[in-house]
Amino acid sequence: MKIGYKLIAEAYSPTEMVRQCVRAEEAGFDFVEISDHYHPWVSEQQHSGFAWSMLAAMAAKTERIELATGVTCPFIRYHPAIIAQAAATTQLLSDGRFTLGVGSGERLSEHVVGRGWPSVSVRHQMFRESLEIIRLLWRGGYQSYEGKHLTLEDAQVFDLPETLPKIIVASGGPQASKLAAELGDGLFTTEPRADLIQAFTDAGGDGPRYTEVPMAYGATEDEAAEEARRLFRFGITGWKVQAELPNPVNFDAATATITADHMREAFACGPDTDKQLSVAQQFVDGGYDHLALINAGTDVDGFFDHFAKELAEPLRALRPSS
Secondary structure, three states: OEEEEEEOOOOOOHHHHHHHHHHHHHHOOOEEEEOOOOOOOOOOOOOOOOHHHHHHHHHHHOOOOEEEEOOEOOOOOOOHHHHHHHHHHHHHHOOOOEEEEEOOOOHHHHHHHOOOOOOHHHHHHHHHHHHHHHHHHOOOOOEEEEOOOOEEEEEOOOOOOOOOOEEEEEOOOHHHHHHHHHHOOEEEOOOOOHHHHHHHHHOOOOOOEEEEEEEEOOOOHHHHHHHHHHHHHHHHOOHHHHOOOOOHHHHHHHOOOOOHHHHHHHOEEOOOHHHHHHHHHHHHHHOOOEEEEEEOOOOHHHHHHHHHHHHHHHHHOOOOOO
16 A cells, blocks of 8 residues: 655645655655646636646655656647656656656646647547557657557657656546556546446556545644635536536636535545545545545645654555455
């Protein structure tokens, strides 16, 4: 079991993201994962720094903690050739501590380059082609690729690490889990769904299983629930909403009726360790072995202290209930 911390790049400045990574290492977390977006989700967030610059700074300022994207869409806003290069460079700068988390993206960040937002089926085709291109470039040498949607022309990634980064593929359904087994090194989800792991293993997948555990630390449950509503209410809309809306103003409208009580139902709100462990247990029971803790509360340093003193040991001791 590895315990990570979710760096919420939409809610904090780039310098604060780097500071939180350093604090996460000091608190004893095994890894951090950082979102890779162009826009924030809701108007209260007001940040969205460039993930790859922040990862480089984190690599320079830490020694032990593993780094990951959670997650990068390797097409539309980017070309997979750029992600192949960026991930290889980050692996070198971090001395082998980087994991490339990838997914099929959201309109929120991908529409900004003016290439439209394809249907789900087309996005999945583009996602497959992107992973094939990244794998091809990581073989070394000059490579070309002609896909239905994506093309690579005579390209080489010159600085390749001796040990390539793991590719962890985000899944919300069985087809994505099968893709993770075929072209990835592990699985990434945001729900405690055992069926996604089952589809992954049935297709031959055998690697780490990442997920995000929703928490909101604060002095009281009420305070934490309100902070979670203010900054993280988009998180309970579901992927069919999250993937399709274009800008924070649209998410503001879509989440206008979400209350603090809704957040209590989805997040472990407040300082109660037992409540936090209960939420985490669902993901352990689902079969996940890399738990990235989301702190939707704003007492960041309080949460790091709480993790180090109260939560880390019992959290690492969790085992599947069955």
